[in-house]
Amino acid sequence: xxxxxxxxxxxxKALKIxxxxxxxxLNDSSRVSLKTKQKILDKAExxxxxxxxxxxxxxxxxxxxxxxxxxxxxxxxxxxxxSGIEDTAQNSGYNVIICQSFESFEREKKIMNTLLSNxxxxxxxxxxxxxxxxxxxxxxxxYGGPIVFYDRPCSFENCSSISVNDYKASYTVTEHLIQSGxxxxxxxAGPQIIDLYKNRKQGYVDxxxxxxxxxxxxxxxxxxxAEEDGVAFAKKIISMENIDGVYSSNDTAAIGAMQYLKFxxxxxxxxxAVAGFNNDPISSVIEPGLTxxxxxxxEMGKIAANMLIEQIKNETTNKESKVLDVELxxxxxxxxx
Amino acid sequence: xxxxxxxxxxxxKALKIxxxxxxxxLNDSSRVSLKTKQKILDKAExxxxxxxxxxxxxxxxxxxxxxxxxxxxxxxxxxxxxSGIEDTAQNSGYNVIICQSFESFEREKKIMNTLLSNxxxxxxxxxxxxxxxxxxxxxxxxYGGPIVFYDRPCSFENCSSISVNDYKASYTVTEHLIQSGxxxxxxxAGPQIIDLYKNRKQGYVDxxxxxxxxxxxxxxxxxxxAEEDGVAFAKKIISMENIDGVYSSNDTAAIGAMQYLKFxxxxxxxxxAVAGFNNDPISSVIEPGLTxxxxxxxEMGKIAANMLIEQIKNETTNKESKVLDVELxxxxxxxxx
Numbered sequence: 001x002x003x004x005x006x007x008x009x010x011x012x013k014a015l016k017i018x019x020x021x022x023x024x025x026l027n028d029s030s031r032v033s034l035k036t037k038q039k040i041l042d043k044a045e046x047x048x049x050x051x052x053x054x055x056x057x058x059x060x061x062x063x064x065x066x067x068x069x070x071x072x073x074x075x076x077x078x079x080x081x082x083s084g085i086e087d088t089a090q091n092s093g094y095n096v097i098i099c100q101s102f103e104s105f106e107r108e109k110k111i112m113n114t115l116l117s118n119x120x121x122x123x124x125x126x127x128x129x130x131x132x133x134x135x136x137x138x139x140x141x142x143y144g145g146p147i148v149f150y151d152r153p154c155s156f157e158n159c160s161s162i163s164v165n166d167y168k169a170s171y172t173v174t175e176h177l178i179q180s181g182x183x184x185x186x187x188x189a190g191p192q193i194i195d196l197y198k199n200r201k202q203g204y205v206d207x208x209x210x211x212x213x214x215x216x217x218x219x220x221x222x223x224x225x226a227e228e229d230g231v232a233f234a235k236k237i238i239s240m241e242n243i244d245g246v247y248s249s250n251d252t253a254a255i256g257a258m259q260y261l262k263f264x265x266x267x268x269x270x271x272x273a274v275a276g277f278n279n280d281p282i283s284s285v286i287e288p289g290l291t292x293x294x295x296x297x298x299e300m301g302k303i304a305a306n307m308l309i310e311q312i313k314n315e316t317t318n319k320e321s322k323v324l325d326v327e328l329x330x331x332x333x334x335x336x337x
Numbered sequence: 338x339x340x341x342x343x344x345x346x347x348x349x350k351a352l353k354i355x356x357x358x359x360x361x362x363l364n365d366s367s368r369v370s371l372k373t374k375q376k377i378l379d380k381a382e383x384x385x386x387x388x389x390x391x392x393x394x395x396x397x398x399x400x401x402x403x404x405x406x407x408x409x410x411x412x413x414x415x416x417x418x419x420s421g422i423e424d425t426a427q428n429s430g431y432n433v434i435i436c437q438s439f440e441s442f443e444r445e446k447k448i449m450n451t452l453l454s455n456x457x458x459x460x461x462x463x464x465x466x467x468x469x470x471x472x473x474x475x476x477x478x479x480y481g482g483p484i485v486f487y488d489r490p491c492s493f494e495n496c497s498s499i500s501v502n503d504y505k506a507s508y509t510v511t512e513h514l515i516q517s518g519x520x521x522x523x524x525x526a527g528p529q530i531i532d533l534y535k536n537r538k539q540g541y542v543d544x545x546x547x548x549x550x551x552x553x554x555x556x557x558x559x560x561x562x563a564e565e566d567g568v569a570f571a572k573k574i575i576s577m578e579n580i581d582g583v584y585s586s587n588d589t590a591a592i593g594a595m596q597y598l599k600f601x602x603x604x605x606x607x608x609x610a611v612a613g614f615n616n617d618p619i620s621s622v623i624e625p626g627l628t629x630x631x632x633x634x635x636e637m638g639k640i641a642a643n644m645l646i647e648q649i650k651n652e653t654t655n656k657e658s659k660v661l662d663v664e665l666x667x668x669x670x671x672x673x674x
Contacts, residue, residue, distance in 0.1 A: 065451060073435070074416035082410065086437060090444075095451045098410070098435040100423060107427075114402055114432045118455045255622065285592065286622050 006049040015043050027062055065095045066308060067115035069125040071103050075252070076280045077297050078126070081150060084301020085124060092309050094121070103224070105130040116140050122308040126151045129191045129224060146311035150304040152196050153321060160311075162304045162322040166196050169293045169326040170203025173275050174247055176291070176328060178211045181336040182245030182273050186219045188233055188257070190249045200249045200277070225249055230256025237272070238264060244272055244336075251276035251283045251292055258286060258333070273334045289331030296324050343386040352380055364399060402432045403645060404452035406462040408440050412589070413617045414634050415463070418487060421638020422461060429646050431458070440561070442467040453477050459645040463488045466528045466561060483648035487641040489533050490658060497648075499641045499659040503533050506630045506663040507540025510612050511584055513628070513665060515548045518673040519582030519610050523556045525570055525594070527586045537586045537614070562586055567593025574609070575601060581609055581673075588613035588620045588629055595623060595670070610671045626668030633661050 012019035025032045025040040066089055070078050089096045101108040108128050115123055122145055134156045153161035177185050187204045190197030208215045223229035230253035237243045248254035254276030266272055268288055276292040283290035349356035362369045362377040403426055407415050426433045438445040445465050452460055459482055471493045490498035514522050524541045527534030545552045560566035567590035574580045585591035591613030603609055605625055613629040620627035
């Protein structure tokens with residue numbers, strides 16, 4: 001005889017407890033008292049009850065999984081943030097699945113669909129450089145899942161965000177270059193549709209003006225900040241002749257520029273001082289060492305995951321914006337004197 | 338009046354076509370002719386049929402999603418492999434979800450459970466440094482999902498694998514160090530429970546012996562090849578006095594060693610020549626440039642994804658082992674003469 005499959009209703013009948021309470025207890029809901037929960041779990045074990053995970057997801061919408069959308073895992077800043085996320089998630093009993101947008105809005109939209117189909121309990125997202133509209137997030141929010149923006153903050157509905165003080169960081173590093181003797185500093189800016197890069201540019205602009213130098217829009221080069229962009233900008237800088245400083249919105253482009261400048265015999269920092277942003281591992285290996293901004297990336301991941309898990313557990317969305325401070329790391333690439 | 342939800346059975350009834358055929362057509366199965374499929378899709382649209390994706394997954398087991406298990410996304414080799422995987426997956430209409438094991442067997446097992454719950458169509462896995470038993474993969478294989486091992490090949494049931502010729506690569510780089518004048522070469526070996534690192538060590542051993550040098554087990558240092566391991570080994574090397582060459586199983590540890598040796602005033606390559614493995618971006622930035630092995634990482638990802646998608650589409654498991662060739666990149670760190 002084929003063994004009959006034990007259902008929630010069998011447990012309910014055996015204990016004379018409502019089946020919805022049994023279901024909640026088996027899904028570890030806080031709405032059932034510990035005593036009742038224990039009684040139900042004991043009976044479930046006694047009867048040989050086995051959960052059907054996928055069917056259970058349909059009912060309870062709990063998968064203990066967090067989805068992370070990241071522009072590119074190959075950027076060391078993002079992989080450190082994700083390490084922080086995984087650290088907190090692991091300690092709280094959540095699994096993490098990671099999806100890359102490759103800075104494409106189309107892929108970001110597809111990923112959101114996948115995460116919704118997979119019924120992840122919450123989503124951490126750093127939007128792509130192309131993303132300007134957020135309506136694609138609505139189905140997930142309607143479904144009841146919380147979303148937290150990390151690194152690239154956005155103001156959208158009830159979503160929280162965590163980022164660093166990009167304006168202040170930029171102001172500080174630009175002022176450092178000025179104090180080191182630079183008078184004509186170019187800025188490698190990221191895409192200005194992203195708040196983060198806008199804030200970094202503004203910090204640069206204000207530091208230039210407040211320190212009595214002349215701000216020139218022609219000194220700002222906008223790009224996606226790939227290494228090749230840094231190389232292309234370095235070529236431009238050499239043709240400009242009077243440039244004595246570079247502040248790049250990331251280390252990747254700064255290092256591309258440094259490699260080309262060194263190759264062309266330009267002395268760093270004597271001829272041109274250079275500073276970056278991110279404190280990538282490579283910034284301490286290149287010679288001279290690259291002055292840069294150290295972001296609390298691992299910490300940011302931990303806090304972002306905590307904010308999200310809090311919302312998942314409380315079934316509330318609690319809009320808040322956290323801004324973390326950064327640290328200027330001075331190395332030889334910027335010290336003219 | 339509440340609108341009645343349209344089901345597969347309504348379409349079946351309206352067209353007098355078997356409901357299992359309707360279901361197959363709606364899931365784009367190749368077992369239904371294009372003509373019938375179009376008829377069914379038209380009727381579905383006419384009636385206002387809406388698929389319940391999650392319930393549909395329960396029936397058809399197709400999610401168009403591939404799961405990738407990776408030891409660490411922060412290693413540039415792995416992030417390039419994943420870029421290759423995503424490139425192929427994207428072109429074939431598959432989404433990719435990435436999970437990190439952090440080289441932990443426990444996490445790897447949990448991830449497999451998550452991927453099974455999410456009903457991914459196939460899994461690409463590079464096993465953790467702790468993994469020696471593969472029984473945890475059985476439930477997923479029983480479920481019918483194909484698995485392909487990449488980079489760290491394993492012989493397990495019907496699973497395919499793709500890797501590079503580690504033995505040959507190691508032999509080549511060790512012989513290059515000998516030809517460059519090294520007589521006492523130490524080897525930074527990875528965990529010997531992993532075939533890949535065993536093969537790399539064997540290539541080193543054979544090159545030493547076949548070139549008339551004496552192989553000494555005391556010249557082999559085993560570790561997880563983190564940067565700190567490289568630093569620790571460099572300290573050891575300095576105390577050994579007669580060492581004139583280092584061959585590290587990855588660039589990360591090689592660079593840790595180079596940084597410490599340079600700091601201690603050891604001249605590279607004059608006093609000690611160094612070679613690594615992986616061609617990480619950092620290997621061309623450090624001075625002197627690090628001689629290393631370039632693996633076709635992006636290519637490996639593309640081929641691995643192709644092997645997997647082929648199996649998903651054909652619903653067959655076809656055990657095959659592909660081995661890719663590598664390239665020796667000679668930079669200044671190894672050229673004594």
